[in-house]
Amino acid sequence: GQNIDQPTEMTATEGAIVQINCTYQTSGFNGLFWYQQHAGEAPTFLSYNVLDGLEEKGRFSSFLSRSKGYSYLLLKELQMKDSASYLCAVRDSNYQLIWGAGTKLIIKP
């Protein structure tokens, strides 16, 4: 079956750096996405990786290793507004997104 694993919850301190991991086993691979979802709101797009390596976008970076079925989202200079759930999703061979359950990130002052 298809499976996306990510930690259920993480806690970090304002101003610090946090890394959220995602491992996947899917039927085919056509890209990996990270979305942010604040409580009670819709998911919003953060990043996309299709080749191995690091993609940087401001305070957020996303890394992909296709051979290891692994990705991480790196958040720097954490702000209180970064408290949210972070969803990892893989596009499979049918070009459908398979979603992880999300990682709830709690930022403490």
Add this chain to the structure above:
Amino acid sequence: IAGITQAPTSQILAAGRRMTLRCTQDMRHNAMYWYRQDLGLGLRLIHYSNTAGTTGKGEVPDGYSVSRANTDDFPLTLASAVPSQTSVYFCASSDSASGGADTQYFGPGTRLTVL
């Protein structure tokens, strides 16, 4: 403002009733999707449409139906609601159903409770 709208925002429904969740986008996206989101689970695809006039089944289609008469609208119908369909429903759209960084944009969601 361009985007996706969903209606209603929330609804409490008696089991056995019929219900249609509405979704409209004004971005002229070809592909549209319906997901449900339940606590502790990832978003699960119910139905999708790659282009107007076509629809397909996702991971959890049973008890739901969709239609795509035009580019903008993608309603989701529960023919006879059951308590297990209590969930938050998200509609999403993307420019193309395949390839590239084809980002899905989400509507604000409908919170449905079936009693």
